[in-house]
Amino acid sequence: MLLVLIRKMVILVEFKKIIDNKFIFFDGAMGTMLQQAGLPIGDLPESYNILHPEIVYDIHKKYIDAGADIITTNTFGANTLKLKNSSYDVEQIIRNAVSIAKKAACEKLVALDIGPIGQLLEPIGTLSFDESYEVFKEQVTVGAASGADLILIETLSDLYEAKAAILAAKENCNLPVFCTLTFQQNGRTLTGTDPLTMVHVLEGLGVDALGVNCSLGPKEIRPLVDKITNYASVPVMIQPNAGLPRSKNGETVFDLTPEEFSREIRTMAQSGVSIIGGCCGTNPDFIKATKAAFKSLSPVKITPQKLTTACSSTKTIIIGQEPKIIGERINPTGKKKLKAALKENDLDYVLSEAIRQKEAGAHILDVNIGLPELNEKEIMIKVIKEIQGIIDIPLQIDSPNGDVIEAGVRIYNGKPMINSVNGKIESMKTILPIAKKYGACVIGLTLDEKGIPNTAEERVKIAGKIIDTAVSYGIPKENILIDCLVLTASAQQKEVMETLKAIQLVKEKYGVKTVLGVSNVSFGLPQRKLLNRTFLAMALAFGLDAPITDPLLESNMEAFHTFNVLSNHDEGSEKYIATYKNDNQKEISPNIEIHKNL
Amino acid sequence: MLLVLIRKMVILVEFKKIIDNKFIFFDGAMGTMLQQAGLPIGDLPESYNILHPEIVYDIHKKYIDAGADIITTNTFGANTLKLKNSSYDVEQIIRNAVSIAKKAACEKLVALDIGPIGQLLEPIGTLSFDESYEVFKEQVTVGAASGADLILIETLSDLYEAKAAILAAKENCNLPVFCTLTFQQNGRTLTGTDPLTMVHVLEGLGVDALGVNCSLGPKEIRPLVDKITNYASVPVMIQPNAGLPRSKNGETVFDLTPEEFSREIRTMAQSGVSIIGGCCGTNPDFIKATKAAFKSLSPVKITPQKLTTACSSTKTIIIGQEPKIIGERINPTGKKKLKAALKENDLDYVLSEAIRQKEAGAHILDVNIGLPELNEKEIMIKVIKEIQGIIDIPLQIDSPNGDVIEAGVRIYNGKPMINSVNGKIESMKTILPIAKKYGACVIGLTLDEKGIPNTAEERVKIAGKIIDTAVSYGIPKENILIDCLVLTASAQQKEVMETLKAIQLVKEKYGVKTVLGVSNVSFGLPQRKLLNRTFLAMALAFGLDAPITDPLLESNMEAFHTFNVLSNHDEGSEKYIATYKNDNQKEISPNIEIHKNL
């Protein structure tokens, strides 16, 4: 018994190492197996944990005998909302389920199975994020206390729900957390999440493995799996169905044989999948056949791409390729109309600003609603929810207050950016744990207790301090962006070029991406947009990845679009030509002729 | 006798070395000495070379006895135009003058004195540049044949005349050439040349020493001398008058005593003067006193500034501080109106283009008049003369043809730029000797027999080849500018950023200045000025020193002015504010508010 315990501990602690060297096999379907064993259609499968533990045990045992390394508890629907009208409670069901599985698993591992709640979250449904969190928390708490070895969150089709589940798991137990979503044939989950977004959001939340389950057969999930393995840094897990479901005499059936199933799955080993199991329609024969098919294979190492990304639930913005515009207009500083709207709780105005910025070409929106008269935290949550309800681009949560940032980042659906941390010890201590916990990108401002240094070199030094500290908190370097800060040319003209030098140095030295609020440079001077436009072009030329600026100012967008042509990001100048071809005539006056210099 | 010859050869060959280590003393006035010896006022001083050689000899001898290292022949006015109505010819006068001086000099050196022709050159006067050249050529030829040791061109107040004289000297003998101009109390010569311009033009033409003579007393020339020594690379020479001239009983008299004179001159030793003599009102006592006053001093080494400059006769543009705009509009490529004007010999249109560009802020104007139907050389000369007659900014002579370039550079009044040489052996062999001979700046295009390379590195390599070859021709590095060439984004988009990289690399590696025709980048795309503006801002940020562009396009000048604010070249944003403050109101629409990001 001690030996088993030790082995399990080793497995858990060195999980990643083991996965790197060998494939891990999960079990297959539980529901269809229970039906075959007599569970009447329409009855609660989890009731058998109480009524027929021997049947559940028997199914587990068959999977163990087939070669599964991890079996999954019969708790897919064991949440308080689904059990509301049953005669069982969550604790009873889960405790029994884990106990049965452990008995069957012996030295193998037991995964606490957590399926979708079965109700839609806000804003589509009525269940709040916090409520869903509480549902999952109960499951996790009981499962962990009952002795499950890991948490498997699966068959979820809503990324937001997955976030609630993962947070519940991470905050209420120390077990490894695996999470697989279920996708439609269009390559997205029911609520629109694509594989790239799933990977970046789930990894950010700290899952130990991720992937896709149920959904489709092995052949159909192949394109999804290729995308997932292309982006993932953690082990990738698949549990496909035994083919596409088909209706036969009113019953759902799956056509693949264990051999066909295993042959298809085997082809996915090369793309980097390392954790394998089955979903609907599979049985121990499928696991056995698959395990046999994998005998001569070793897992292919995934090369993490280390992309810097911000995501909504349906869209991922990669920072570091073509520059990305972070819209700065949702910020009451100096904006009477927005101030008034926020004070009057008029979120329509805020939403219209969001829509206008997106339409003008913003890729990410900064959200700052700091006004001394307002409850910043409450409004931040409200504004984020509202904006996420109507537009799909990622948000950057901007506040000097750690509690506002955490509240915003927590409620956010996707992988947000945090604006900002800085080199002050207090700031790093407050903000970096939040960025780590929620897997958010965090912007580091190159200032510290002594203020903003004049020289590029000193700003680079602060950037280094922030990056080192962030990494020591476990934040991957690609989630750290640096804002080298620009001072006003009217007050500190000599220091303007230091910002550009700092951008270049920070990128060279640390390989991180950079953001910069460009508008500040022109404060106090006439015709600010002329200065901003030129400064933007210069900063982009120096490698600025994401300007924080006003996309409604045509001059800014002109600098952006033209830079993309000149830097070969807008290949074939297609976007540029589409945007500007019609302005051609009016712009060239007859006496200013086009001429070539060469 | 052999010994004397050898010593003179050593002095001539190692002239610079000697000057570095000791002061060289010239003599003082000849004219006033002759009058004291009986020359009637109004008579030709040079007639005494024939009529009273013993008197001339005696004056020379007194200067030698006073300590002069070099005495000056009595040939100040010995040119064919001044002698026209006399009974003497140039050859007779100069041959005798040199012969007398050599007898008196013994082992000391004899400078052939060449003064101003006495007639104004075109466009102020009627004497053509070529005619003035012929006048000087005769003097030089006879003087050298008679055995003068060096040529002293002095008391000239027209830089253009000095250029003719220096070219005549350099092309018709191998003797060292010294040239001193005479300045007014406003710090300029009669035709408006300032010390900086004088230094850069005369050094370019290859003088061995330069400076100021006559004009004023030692105290009054002090500010001029400080400027000259600040910019000069060759030894600096002064021959002031014995104070400011004063009229006394109808005679011009000078008030300084030899002691006062020498005391004033002594203070100029520290500023870098190394060749000293006297002009009007001085006599052997002045030379003796000055030599005595310098006994304990050593010449101060001049640190050459190695500035990259282009000059008209009255204005020097320093390239490498704030960026300089080279106006590109005088180029018929793609310009119907200019083409027509050139064909119809309508120079008014060309001149109006020159004026408009200057008024719009161009610092230098490119002049390209290449049309297959025209005699390019003839028109180039005409256009240069006309433009130089009405505006004072330097020109860049632009032609693919070496003979057109040489004709233009020769006739040009000042220090022009040559556009261009390239890495082809044929081009370098043709263009570089012209740049060397006339002291022009030359633009090296980074292309060679194989065309324009795609990568920055290969362009930098060609730049290196051009620079090395130019230096081997004796062209100072600061007179070489590199144009890294930009290809069109429409055809070779990937290569656009290579140009910017190349600019940075060329500057880092070779320390030379860069020019770039920016407009080419947008050829074939809509709204070219948007692209040009952004590309200009980017190129300036990468260190471009002088864009070749259209200053009439507001968008270009906006990029330029804003860059100067952001790069701290426009200190205190003064020019920017002066240019744009009045546009403030119309530019900021009420619903686009100013906001700070920080």
Ligand SMILES: [Zn+2]
């Ligand atoms: Zn399934």
Ligand SMILES: [Zn+2]
């Ligand atoms: Zn004089």
Ligand SMILES: [Zn+2]
């Ligand atoms: Zn004189």
